[in-house]
Amino acid sequence: xxxxxxxxxxxxxxxxxxxxxxxxxxxxxxxxxxxxxxxxxxxxxxxxxxxxxxxxxxxxxxxxxxxxxxxxxxxxxxxxxxxxxxxxxxxxxxxxxxxxxxxxxxxxxxxxxxxxxxxxxxxxxxxxxxxxxxxxxxxxxxxxxxxxxxxxxxxxxxxxxxxxxxxxxxxxxxxxxxxxxxxxxxxxxxxxxxxxxxxxxxxxxxxxxxxxxxxxxxxxxxxxxxxxxxxxxxxxxxxxxxxxxxxxxxxxxxxxxxxxxxxxxxxxxxxxxxxxxxxxxxxxxxxxxxxxxxxxxxxxxxxxxxxxxxxxxxxxxxxxxxxxxxxxxxxxxxxxxxxxxxxxxxxxxxxxxxxxxxxxxxx
Amino acid sequence: xxxxxxxxxxxxxxxxxxxxxxxxxxxxxxxxxxxxxxxxxxxxxxxxxxxxxxxxxxxxxxxxxxxxxxxxxxxxxxxxxxxxxxxxxxxxxxxxxxxxxxxxxxxxxxxxxxxxxxxxxxxxxxxxxxxxxxxxxxxxxxxxxxxxxxxxxxxxxxxxxxxxxxxxxxxxxxxxxxxxxxxxxxxxxxxxxxxxxxxxxxxxxxxxxxxxxxxxxxxxxxxxxxxxxxxxxxxxx
Numbered sequence: 001x002x003x004x005x006x007x008x009x010x011x012x013x014x015x016x017x018x019x020x021x022x023x024x025x026x027x028x029x030x031x032x033x034x035x036x037x038x039x040x041x042x043x044x045x046x047x048x049x050x051x052x053x054x055x056x057x058x059x060x061x062x063x064x065x066x067x068x069x070x071x072x073x074x075x076x077x078x079x080x081x082x083x084x085x086x087x088x089x090x091x092x093x094x095x096x097x098x099x100x101x102x103x104x105x106x107x108x109x110x111x112x113x114x115x116x117x118x119x120x121x122x123x124x125x126x127x128x129x130x131x132x133x134x135x136x137x138x139x140x141x142x143x144x145x146x147x148x149x150x151x152x153x154x155x156x157x158x159x160x161x162x163x164x165x166x167x168x169x170x171x172x173x174x175x176x177x178x179x180x181x182x183x184x185x186x187x188x189x190x191x192x193x194x195x196x197x198x199x200x201x202x203x204x205x206x207x208x209x210x211x212x213x214x215x216x217x218x219x220x221x222x223x224x225x226x227x228x229x230x231x232x233x234x235x236x237x238x239x240x241x242x243x244x245x246x247x248x249x250x251x252x253x254x255x256x257x258x259x260x261x262x263x264x265x266x267x268x269x270x271x272x273x274x275x276x277x278x279x280x281x282x283x284x285x286x287x288x289x290x291x292x293x294x295x296x297x298x299x300x301x302x303x304x305x306x307x308x309x310x311x312x313x314x315x316x317x318x319x320x321x322x323x324x325x326x327x328x329x330x331x332x333x334x335x336x337x338x339x340x341x342x343x344x345x346x347x348x349x350x351x352x353x354x355x356x357x358x359x360x361x362x363x
Numbered sequence: 364x365x366x367x368x369x370x371x372x373x374x375x376x377x378x379x380x381x382x383x384x385x386x387x388x389x390x391x392x393x394x395x396x397x398x399x400x401x402x403x404x405x406x407x408x409x410x411x412x413x414x415x416x417x418x419x420x421x422x423x424x425x426x427x428x429x430x431x432x433x434x435x436x437x438x439x440x441x442x443x444x445x446x447x448x449x450x451x452x453x454x455x456x457x458x459x460x461x462x463x464x465x466x467x468x469x470x471x472x473x474x475x476x477x478x479x480x481x482x483x484x485x486x487x488x489x490x491x492x493x494x495x496x497x498x499x500x501x502x503x504x505x506x507x508x509x510x511x512x513x514x515x516x517x518x519x520x521x522x523x524x525x526x527x528x529x530x531x532x533x534x535x536x537x538x539x540x541x542x543x544x545x546x547x548x549x550x551x552x553x554x555x556x557x558x559x560x561x562x563x564x565x566x567x568x569x570x571x572x573x574x575x576x577x578x579x580x581x582x583x584x585x586x587x588x589x590x591x592x593x594x595x596x597x598x599x600x
Binding site: 101 | 556
């Protein structure tokens, strides 16, 4: 449990506040979060694929818009805007650098010392920047929805040793911090509090790090021996994560697959072609008229899928109000061991509050 | 015995070719100005890390071989989080280099790659994660190779390597950005983008040396002692 508490501590604002919010209003939990990890993974992989596959101003704009909307839904509008504020200078930089160093393009905006700055280069930079920003924002929503526990559960099938190592690293970080404090206290008891000189402070920090490393290493060897004694690698132990595929996962999974398939086919057949240089124009192989709107429509539905699913769930909630929601099949004991953020879903998972879960566990 | 040796060699060939193929592939992408490089390079970077992980899984490592890597990664991750307020100053490279020297090239690679993956779970995952995994892994791997070739007899060689490794890390990360997001790619645009990142990379290089100076010999000595005390030597690692 220490690990879980500590992860919560480090990601403090993110983990704890979302937890608090969801305990207040269970409705804040995103529908996507309650699906099977494979569904979440597939969706975000598809979104990244499609976003990076196309270099088209409208597509980049749609992807960016929905990435931001989803971000607002996941962490709240205020926080999403604040994180966007950090990203905007990046967009500006990419756009400007491209415009400054790139002389291709026909439409000169202004000329300084024989170098002309073109509209096309500016547009290209803007689209590149939007794509990069979208990718980053999609990624951050992904890591909020796919917590470390779920990620490791998925990784555990293919790379059991590596995923175990990652979870052990998490487990060791709080230990390391605690040992560091202990060493610092005993050093102070031995040597007295430092005289305030920079030099002594640095010397002590180095000493502390060195002791810490040796201590952790010896501890780790003990852990290794006890792992062996408990039958690690005896062949009868397997990674275990009880996430079950239910009928509820089928619809979003298929929707993602179909929409992504359509979008990729559209892109590969050149439907989203858009040339920036020498003068921006849409080549003849690109979709026009109705087909173009269908293509954009597919892309919009794909980008907005998490929000649509969310609305769908809400409607279903309203319709089935009063009826007890069928509990999701997660063993309460296992659920309690998942990382903190996973517990957000508890209110919904067990159609009750935390206390019911606790009662279940105790019984 | 023979088959053992052969499999080790095969693993080695696979590793070296992966390490070389990724940069070559990136240069080709840049040279031919292939479209949609962002997606292509991301996929390649993920694939570049796979042979090491698969090799490690296949070798069925014992807990005693797993744990040192875990501890060093945990220390590096904790260090990165501790120094997070100061941008580009992080002890990760230094710790990865020491691990590579003491425990060999593959342990160096794994420590670097796992530190990147695990610490990004705190600092934020992104398309840069596989690149950081590759870059730090490479730093650890090369440190291991150079140590086994006895090139690190003098301490200053390691410091120089630490300095270069910071620049190497920056070169890989900047190249990823340039190849994926700058178009059309000209010498001028590439130079401008590298120039924009140069001072940050310099800061990383200097920080790595500053961290290496106090920890290099005591940590290497301690790790070597622990290695011989508990018999942690892995053949071929």
